[in-house]
Amino acid sequence: MRLTRPDKGWSWVVMVASFFIHGLNGSILYGAGIIQVSLLDRFNRSVSLTSWAGGIFIFFMSSAGVIGSWIINRWGCRTAFLIGSVIMTSGLIACVFVKSLSLIFLVYGFVAGSGSGIIYTTGIVVVGLNFEKKRSIATGFASCGAGVGVFILSPVIQLAREQYGNCGVFFVMAGIALNMSVFGALCFPSYLEYYKVERHLADINLSVSSLSLSKKKRIYERVKVFANIPFFLICLSLFSSHVGIYLMYVHLPNFAISRGTSGFEASFLMSITGIMNCVSRLFIGFAGNSEHISTIILYFGTFSLLGISTMLFPFYGSNFVGQAIYAAFLGTYSGCCYVLLATITPNLVGLKNLATAFGIEMTFTGVGTLIGPPIAGFILDSGGTYEASFFLAGSSAIIAAVLGLASEVFHQVSHPTEAFISPENDKLFKEESQQQCDGIITQ
Incomplete structure (x- = not known):
C-alpha cells in the first residue's frame, strides 16, 4: 500500500x-x-x-x-x-x-x-x-x-x-x-x-501486563490538570458561555416565528449564523497569529460582544431585519473560542496534558449545552418571556468573558515571570507549541 x-x-x-x-x-x-x-x-x-x-x-x-x-x-x-x-x-x-x-x-x-x-x-x-x-x-x-x-x-x-x-x-x-x-x-x-x-x-500489547499502573497514571494526570485553577476557570467559562450560546441557537427560530417571521425566514437566520461563523473563524485565526494581539484579549472581547448583543436583542429583534442582525452577531462571536483554545489550553496545562485538558473542556461545554435550552423553556413555561431568557443567555456570555480574563490573572500569579497577557510571549508560545505538536504527531 x-x-x-x-x-x-x-x-x-x-x-x-x-x-x-x-x-x-x-x-x-x-x-x-x-x-x-x-x-x-x-x-x-x-x-x-x-x-x-x-x-x-x-x-x-x-x-x-x-x-x-x-x-x-x-x-x-x-x-x-x-x-x-x-x-x-x-x-x-x-x-x-x-x-x-x-x-x-x-x-x-x-x-x-x-x-x-x-x-x-x-x-x-x-x-x-x-x-x-x-x-x-x-x-x-x-x-x-x-x-x-x-x-x-x-x-x-x-x-x-x-x-x-x-x-x-x-x-x-x-x-x-x-x-x-x-x-x-x-x-x-x-x-x-x-x-x-x-x-x-x-502500545496496547506492551501495556497489557501493567494495565493497573497505566490506569493509576491517567487518573493522576487528570486530577493534576483539574486542580489547575486557571484551567478550571476556563472550564467554568466554557460552561457558562454554552449555556447561553445553545439557548439562543435552539430558541431563536421559534422566537422569530412567534414575532411573525415565516418558517423559511427563521431557517434563513440559521444560514446567517453559519456563514458568519465561517468568516469569523478565519479572521480570528489570523488575528490570533498576530504578534500584537493576545488570545486571551480576543477570548474576552468576543464573549463580551456576544453577551451585550444578546442582552440588547429584545430591543431590536421584533422584526426580521433585527433578527438577522442578531443572527450575524451570534454566528460571528459564538465559535471564536474553539480557535483560541488551541493556544490558551496548552499555555495553561502544557502540551503533555493537552489531550486530557481538551477532554475536560468538552465535558464542561457539553453540560452547558445540555442545560441551557431547557432553562429557557422552563422560564417560558412558568409564565416568563423570551426576553428574560435572552437576558440570561447574555449574562452567561459576559460571565464567561470575565472568567476567561480571571484565568489569565490567576495564571499570572502562579507564573510571575510571564508578562500579563503579553502579545509577544503569546506569539512565542504559539510558535513553540506548533513545533512541539508537529513533533508529537510525526513520532
Missing part, C-alpha cells in the same frame, strides 16, 4: 472531503432550532421539555470525542467516519417512527448525537494526520465547511419539513448523515495515520 506523505497528493483530497463532512454534520448540529419547532408541533408538549432533545444531542456530540479518538487509534479515520455515519443515520431514521418524546431523547439525542460527535472529532483529526507545514491552512479550510453547510442546508431542512412533515424531515436528515460516509471513504490512511495506528496497537 502506498501511503500519502503530509501536505502532498491525496492529502488535499482528504482536506476537501473533511470540508464537506463538516458541512453536512454542521447543518444538522446547528439545525437544532428547526428540530425544536418540529418537535413542538409534533408532540404538542412544553417548550422546556422539548428543548431537552436538542440539549441532549449537542451534549453527546461534545462528549463522544473520547469514543471517536479510541476508534481512530484502533482502526483509523475511514472506519471512524463509517461508524459515526451509520450510528447517526440509524438514530435519525428511528426518529421517523418513534411515538413518544422520551424515545426522541434516546434516538435523536443519544444515538444521533453520539454519531455526530464521532464524525466531528474524526473530521478534525484526519486533517492533522495529513498535513504538517500547511496544517493551519488546511484545518481552517476544512472547519469552514460547517458554516457553509449551515448556510446552504438550513433552508433545505426547513423546506423538507414543510414538504414531508415533522416526521419525514428526519428521513432527509438521515440521508445527509449517510452521505458523510461517502466522503469519509475518500480519507485513505496517510503515512502519519498508518504509523499512529500501528504504534497504538504496539
Whole structure:
C-alpha cells in the first residue's frame, strides 16, 4: 500500500472531503432550532421539555470525542467516519417512527448525537494526520465547511419539513448523515495515520501486563490538570458561555416565528449564523497569529460582544431585519473560542496534558449545552418571556468573558515571570507549541 506523505497528493483530497463532512454534520448540529419547532408541533408538549432533545444531542456530540479518538487509534479515520455515519443515520431514521418524546431523547439525542460527535472529532483529526507545514491552512479550510453547510442546508431542512412533515424531515436528515460516509471513504490512511495506528496497537500489547499502573497514571494526570485553577476557570467559562450560546441557537427560530417571521425566514437566520461563523473563524485565526494581539484579549472581547448583543436583542429583534442582525452577531462571536483554545489550553496545562485538558473542556461545554435550552423553556413555561431568557443567555456570555480574563490573572500569579497577557510571549508560545505538536504527531 502506498501511503500519502503530509501536505502532498491525496492529502488535499482528504482536506476537501473533511470540508464537506463538516458541512453536512454542521447543518444538522446547528439545525437544532428547526428540530425544536418540529418537535413542538409534533408532540404538542412544553417548550422546556422539548428543548431537552436538542440539549441532549449537542451534549453527546461534545462528549463522544473520547469514543471517536479510541476508534481512530484502533482502526483509523475511514472506519471512524463509517461508524459515526451509520450510528447517526440509524438514530435519525428511528426518529421517523418513534411515538413518544422520551424515545426522541434516546434516538435523536443519544444515538444521533453520539454519531455526530464521532464524525466531528474524526473530521478534525484526519486533517492533522495529513498535513504538517500547511496544517493551519488546511484545518481552517476544512472547519469552514460547517458554516457553509449551515448556510446552504438550513433552508433545505426547513423546506423538507414543510414538504414531508415533522416526521419525514428526519428521513432527509438521515440521508445527509449517510452521505458523510461517502466522503469519509475518500480519507485513505496517510503515512502519519498508518504509523499512529500501528504504534497504538504496539502500545496496547506492551501495556497489557501493567494495565493497573497505566490506569493509576491517567487518573493522576487528570486530577493534576483539574486542580489547575486557571484551567478550571476556563472550564467554568466554557460552561457558562454554552449555556447561553445553545439557548439562543435552539430558541431563536421559534422566537422569530412567534414575532411573525415565516418558517423559511427563521431557517434563513440559521444560514446567517453559519456563514458568519465561517468568516469569523478565519479572521480570528489570523488575528490570533498576530504578534500584537493576545488570545486571551480576543477570548474576552468576543464573549463580551456576544453577551451585550444578546442582552440588547429584545430591543431590536421584533422584526426580521433585527433578527438577522442578531443572527450575524451570534454566528460571528459564538465559535471564536474553539480557535483560541488551541493556544490558551496548552499555555495553561502544557502540551503533555493537552489531550486530557481538551477532554475536560468538552465535558464542561457539553453540560452547558445540555442545560441551557431547557432553562429557557422552563422560564417560558412558568409564565416568563423570551426576553428574560435572552437576558440570561447574555449574562452567561459576559460571565464567561470575565472568567476567561480571571484565568489569565490567576495564571499570572502562579507564573510571575510571564508578562500579563503579553502579545509577544503569546506569539512565542504559539510558535513553540506548533513545533512541539508537529513533533508529537510525526513520532
